[in-house]
Amino acid sequence: MGTLTASLVMARWELVSAVMMFFASTVNVKCRQASHRGIAFVFTGVGIGMSCWFVTGLLGITLSMENLYNFWHITKDVFVEVMSHTPPDYPMP
Secondary structure, three states: OHHHHHHHHHOHHHHHHHHHHHHHHHHHHHHHHOOOHHHHHHHHHHHHHHHHHHHHHHHOOOOOHHHHHHHHHHHHHHHHHHHHOOOOOOOOO
16 A cells, blocks of 8 residues: 555656646547637647656656756757858758
8 A cells, every 4th residue: 555655646747647638638529529629729739738748757857947958058059060060052942
């Protein structure tokens, strides 16, 4: 019983996001059947957001401003590095 309780406490955010994904999917289907396209679109966004939250929780990724800044800084550095290897007369589409 203690193991079950500990696992529920440790996985509470993953369980919440999984339940929210299920509810968003269910409400999305019901809204589409009733021709409520706008509300269905909102619940599609909720489902996508919850699935991203679920995956980041499983991977142990914390979303903080410092992590986002580091990601942006590394992305910018890689982009500049890649673009520095292109020829100067490279045709732009």
